[in-house]
Amino acid sequence: MTFGRSFWIVGIAIILLVAGSLWFFSSKSLDDTGPAYSVGKVERGDIASSVSATGTLSPVITVQVGSQVSGTIQHLYADFNSRVKKGDLIAQIDPALFQARLAEAEANLKSARAGSDKAWVGVLDAKRQWERLQRLQQQKLVSESDVDIAKFAYDTAIVEHKVKEATAAQARAARDREKVNLAYTLIYAPIDGVVISRDVDVGQTVAASLQAPTLFTIAQDLTRMQIETEVDEAFIGSIAEQQPVQFTVFAYQNRKFTGRVAQVRLNPKVEAGVVKYNCIIHVDNKDLALKPGMTATVSIEVGRRENILMVPNTALRFVPDWPAEQLKGIRNKMKRAEGLIWVIQGENLQPLPVTIGFVGEKETEISGDGVEEGMAIAVPPKRGDSEHKRRFGLSLF
Known part of the structure; x- marks a missing residue:
C-alpha cells in the first residue's frame, strides 16, 4: 500500500515537472521571437521638416555706455534693471580737475586775446609812421630809405598780429576742448531702455587713454x-x-x-x-x-x-521576415519604385510601390496607384505591441 501511494506521488511529480518545462520553453520562445510587425496607417495630414x-x-539693440574722459566715479544715478530715458543723467565723474583745466584755458585765452589786441595797436602805429614819412618824403624832408624802413616795420607788425590771432585761436580751441571734457564728466543715457549691466562703482577710477571704458550696458527694448x-x-x-x-x-x-x-x-x-x-x-x-x-x-x-497622404518613416524601412529569395524577387519586380510599403490584407502582407515626396522628421509623403487614406500598413514592431505577433513555440493542448 505504501509502495502504490509512493508510485502515484512520483508519477504526478514527473508529469508536473514535464508540464512546467514545456511551459517554460514555450514561453521563452514566444518572448524571444516577439512581434513580426505593428500596424500603421496611411494618413492625411501635414508634414514639417x-x-x-x-x-x-x-x-x-544693446548699447554700451562708456566714458570719454578718465577720472574717478563720483555719483551713480542708475543701477541694474533701472529703466532710463534718453538724456537721463546716469553717472558723474569727479569734475574738479576738468574745472581747473577749463579755468586755465580761459586765462590762456584772455592772455592770447590781449596779445592780439596789442599787436593790432602796433599795426596801427606802424601804419601811421609809414604814412607820415610818405608825406615828409614828398616834401623832400626825409630820405626814401626812411620810408622803406617804415614800410617794413608796418608789414612786420601785420605779420606779428596774424601770429597773435593764431595764438588766440589756439587758446580758444583749447578752452572749447576743456569745456567739452568737463561736459563729458556728466554721462547721459543714449537711448530709452533698461540697464542690464553696471560695470563700475562709486570711487572707482576709469581710464579712457586707449579706449572708452564701459560703465553700463543698456538694452533698448x-x-x-x-x-x-x-x-x-x-x-x-x-x-x-x-x-x-x-x-x-x-x-x-x-x-x-x-x-x-x-x-x-x-x-x-x-x-x-x-x-x-x-x-x-x-x-x-x-x-x-x-x-x-x-x-x-x-x-x-x-x-x-499640407493635406497630403503620408506614412511613418519606419514604414518605408520595414522588411518582413520572409526568405531572402522571395524578398529579392519582389525587389526585382519593383526596382523602379522609389519606395515600398507593405499593406496588411487579413493575415497577409502585400507589397505596394509608392512615389516618395516630402520627407519630414517622422512622416513621409507618398503617392501612387492603390494608395488610399486609412490603409493599414506594416511598420517595425514596438516593444510590448500585441498586434499581429508572429510567435513560435510548443503547445500542451
Missing part, C-alpha cells in the same frame, strides 16, 4: 529679443528669412516660444574644421519671460506640406 540648433538670447545661433553648412542652404521658428529654454521646458528667421549672415565661422553660419532669429517677448543670456534650443521649420 526642421533644422535644429542652439543659440543665446539677447536684446535686439526687452519685449523684442533675438537669438544668435550657428547652423552647419550642410543645412544652411535650406534656411531663409521669415521661416517660422520654435524654441525652448531651460527655465520653461514645457513651454514653446515662437519666432522668425531675420537674417542669415554670410560671414563663415570655422571651428575644428566645421563651417558654420550665424542665423539671427527675432522673438516677441511681451511678457518679459525671456532673459538676456538664456540658452535656446531652436527648431527652424525649413519646409511644410
Whole structure:
C-alpha cells in the first residue's frame, strides 16, 4: 500500500515537472521571437521638416555706455534693471580737475586775446609812421630809405598780429576742448531702455587713454529679443528669412516660444574644421519671460506640406521576415519604385510601390496607384505591441 501511494506521488511529480518545462520553453520562445510587425496607417495630414540648433538670447539693440574722459566715479544715478530715458543723467565723474583745466584755458585765452589786441595797436602805429614819412618824403624832408624802413616795420607788425590771432585761436580751441571734457564728466543715457549691466562703482577710477571704458550696458527694448545661433553648412542652404521658428529654454521646458528667421549672415565661422553660419532669429517677448543670456534650443521649420497622404518613416524601412529569395524577387519586380510599403490584407502582407515626396522628421509623403487614406500598413514592431505577433513555440493542448 505504501509502495502504490509512493508510485502515484512520483508519477504526478514527473508529469508536473514535464508540464512546467514545456511551459517554460514555450514561453521563452514566444518572448524571444516577439512581434513580426505593428500596424500603421496611411494618413492625411501635414508634414514639417526642421533644422535644429542652439543659440543665446539677447536684446535686439544693446548699447554700451562708456566714458570719454578718465577720472574717478563720483555719483551713480542708475543701477541694474533701472529703466532710463534718453538724456537721463546716469553717472558723474569727479569734475574738479576738468574745472581747473577749463579755468586755465580761459586765462590762456584772455592772455592770447590781449596779445592780439596789442599787436593790432602796433599795426596801427606802424601804419601811421609809414604814412607820415610818405608825406615828409614828398616834401623832400626825409630820405626814401626812411620810408622803406617804415614800410617794413608796418608789414612786420601785420605779420606779428596774424601770429597773435593764431595764438588766440589756439587758446580758444583749447578752452572749447576743456569745456567739452568737463561736459563729458556728466554721462547721459543714449537711448530709452533698461540697464542690464553696471560695470563700475562709486570711487572707482576709469581710464579712457586707449579706449572708452564701459560703465553700463543698456538694452533698448526687452519685449523684442533675438537669438544668435550657428547652423552647419550642410543645412544652411535650406534656411531663409521669415521661416517660422520654435524654441525652448531651460527655465520653461514645457513651454514653446515662437519666432522668425531675420537674417542669415554670410560671414563663415570655422571651428575644428566645421563651417558654420550665424542665423539671427527675432522673438516677441511681451511678457518679459525671456532673459538676456538664456540658452535656446531652436527648431527652424525649413519646409511644410499640407493635406497630403503620408506614412511613418519606419514604414518605408520595414522588411518582413520572409526568405531572402522571395524578398529579392519582389525587389526585382519593383526596382523602379522609389519606395515600398507593405499593406496588411487579413493575415497577409502585400507589397505596394509608392512615389516618395516630402520627407519630414517622422512622416513621409507618398503617392501612387492603390494608395488610399486609412490603409493599414506594416511598420517595425514596438516593444510590448500585441498586434499581429508572429510567435513560435510548443503547445500542451
